[in-house]
């Protein structure tokens with residue numbers, strides 16, 4: 001089942017054309033890599049997919065099962081694009097609690113479980129303003145996955161993670177794929193792409209070319 005379909009999507013900013021009539025399909029249960037040079041438009045593409053911004057031309061089609069009741073926004077999407085704004089004077093757990101209040105779908109225990117899953121201690125009293133970059137990244141990952149989101153759009157999910165944490169998050173994403181979740185991720189690390197991705201798209205010269213990757217695990 002195609003969850004996301006890009007149909008002749010074009011987007012530019014102030015005369016800088018990022019994509020010109022690009023097409024792509026993203027099926028359920030696969031991990032997709034989106035690659036491309038700095039500034040090529042990977043984050044902009046993710047923002048178009050999740051409805052934060054609109055393409056200038058073309059259409060982003062989301063399967064109706066993954067749209068909210070009003071048919072306006074995707075639902076069940078976990079997103080890391082720009083880092084979430086957090087309250088520096090609160091702990092990581094308290095920040096996740098605040099975000100969880102929006103949907104009110106999960107319990108404190110669920111939040112603690114997810115924190116442990118990504119390698120954070122839910123009981124630490126440390127305020128988020130004192131978190132390291134890697135710890136903040138784990139909070140962003142926790143926020144994206146904590147409500148059992150079925151589609152994950154992860155812009156540079158491995159940024160600032162140490163090697164054990166990279167391994168942990170890679171295993172988590174592979175498990176999500178087994179569970180039928182769909183993951184779109186960007187990474188400048190070819191190893192992430194080779195190890196994880198069933199399919200790879202590359203943004204180059206305003207086009208989105210489809211590259212089949214080698215899956216080695």
Ligand SMILES: Nc1ncnc2c1ncn2[C@@H]1O[C@H](COP(=O)(O)OP(=O)(O)OP(=O)(O)O)[C@@H](O)[C@H]1O
Nearest residue numbers: 013014016018036037038039040041042043044045
């Ligand atoms: N709101 C905006 N207004 C104007 N230009 C923007 C806006 N958002 C993005 N851009 C421009 O669009 C281009 C693509 O940005 P984007 O963040 O998508 O790149 P990227 O491929 O994710 O890069 P990186 O690999 O460095 O993360 C950049 O030139 C950026 O300056």
